[in-house]
Amino acid sequence: MAAPARRLCHIAFHVPAGQPLARDLQRLFGFQPLAARKAGGWRQLALRSGDAVFLVNQGAGPGEPLYGLDPRHAVPSAPNLCFDVADAEAAARALATRGCRVPVPPVSVRDAQGSATYAVVSSPAGSLSLTLLERTGYHGPFLPGFGPVPAAPGPSWVSHVDHLTLACNLGSSPTLARWFHDCLGFCPLPLSPGEDPELGLEVAAGPGRGGLRLTALQGPPGSVVPTLVLAESLPSAAKEQDQVEQFLARHRGPGLQHVGLYTQNIIEATEGVAVAGGQLLTPPEAYYQQPGKEDQILAAGHEPRLLAQQGILLDGDNDKFLLQVFTKSLFAEDTFFLELIQRQGATGFGQGNIRALWQSVQEEAARSQEV
Template sequence: MAALARRLCHISFHVSTGQPLALDLQRFFGFRPLAAREADGWRQLALRSGDAVFLVNEGAGPGEPLYGLHPRHAVPSATNLCFDVANAGAAARALAARGCRVLVAPVSVQDAQGAATYAVVSSPAGNLSLTLLERAEYRGTFLPGFEAVPSAPGPGWVSHVDHLTLACTPGSSPSLSRWFHDCLGFCHLPLSPGEDPELGLEVAAESGRGGLRLTALQTPPGSILPTLVLAESLPGAARGQDQVEQFLARHRGPGLQHVGLYTPNIVEATEGVAGAGGQLLTTPEAYYQQPGKKRQILAAGREPSLLARQGILLDGDKGKFLLQVFTKSLFAEDTFFLELIQRQGATGFGQGNIRALWQSVQEKAARSQED
């Protein structure tokens, strides 16, 4: 293991001037401004909900924004994962020894609240870079160089980041899995009994044509890092009907497809997001008519008609259940989206729910082609 990441500090996005991501996160998803910085052509705004922090970098200054770099990607994108480490310089050197490019050499930033040191390195996951942040001695609201932004308390819909899903090119999951293991200490998390770490979990489409391969990775017990999920397409899908392939095409390559945000009350969170005008992905009506689905929902202590009305997916058995709902894309390019997730003892991601999401995206794509 080259660098031990202790926790996820924040997820960075790069958008052009006037793109409404920061406003949408506040209006629709209950995020609140945490800290801001404006300098060198950049407007950087950190937003928080619970322990989930998103840093929106808006503009295109001549230099690099603090704690990251401008990837000059063709479309708005989630571009960087920032991890707390014990020693940013040592972590950067260790990753460089494993072949990672050091995009920003270790640099220290200081203000009246203390100091932090960070470095930025490349990752093999498309335009996604990694910031290695050492900030044990910093006492401020966010990070040196940022000014705190007073704001009212949020609605509490989200408590933390549950997982991160990367859309990958076909056949790349094994090499990506090894990279995250060797460089950051992630290990295989089986999603089904006896799962081969090299093959992951295959979820075939109902039509029998195509599907998804998912490989989940987690850090050792005691870590507070979110689970990492690698998603790639299985061969055979009809052209234009595969959600991972659509992401790869519209995003112009691999990248962070979605962030799973944990909510302690998915019914309240879904009602809040929908009531605020947030757009949620429609769940197929047939999902709630599956044999045994009503019984399964009741066994979880939930009301079938309520979940159906809100489009909440539920999967699991033996007293362990998972509830999920997905948003539509936050960008006009129809790429990155969010997921709200609540766990009742379940640790995986629900094969039935994965298949239902697949079907709903396929139906949406088919309707778009008809229009």
């Protein structure tokens, strides 16, 4: 591997001035302001909940935002993932040797709290770029160049980022998986027994309706990098676009479709998001009426009626369960949403839940087209 990733530092968003992402992260999901910077036409605000950090870059300056790259993307998006590496300069050289484009060569930034060095590398996943950050010499709350922001105490439902899901072009998952393996040290993470790592997990949506192919990758050994999931559509005879195809069209190419945020108490978190005004996807009613679903929910120690009221999905067996709930898009362009996830021993994503999410998003897209 050329530049093994050690930890996810932050996920960066680019939004136009006035877009309410930063406000919504605080009001709806319990994120708290961490540090801010305003310079060169950019307003950059880092927000944190537990170990999950989102950096909202707002505006469009004449230069690059600090620690990132300005792709001049047509719609609001999350175009950058920042990973800690042991040596940013060596990592940039190694990736350049492999033929990777390095639009921002290594840059050192210093303030009174210490220094950090970073470089930005282009990935083969559309406009997604990767910031390689070396910050062992920094002791401030976020990164050099940012000032602290006072935060009012509030609810904190999220402990860390569980996974990152990229929406990919048809047939591109094997190439992307090899790139993340060879360049950043990601390794295959089978989602089902006997799964071919080249083919991933196929989840059919129904006869002639295509479906979803998922390829999961885990970080290098010893790292604390979230699972990376590559999602692409299966060939379909249907005329209407599925949600991956819709994302690719609206986002104008591959990119980060959603982030799974881990919570220790998904019932409390979901209730808090809903009370604050957050919009959650409604699973198909038949999901909770499946044979054995009620017994499965009870076996996991939960109340079926309560999960159905809150739209929480549950899957698993043998005392290993997974609970998930999904938000509607945080952007009007339908290019990004969040997931709350709680694991009770389960490590995968639950094929039943994947099908339910697929149907939920399809139904929501159909409703939005009727308005």
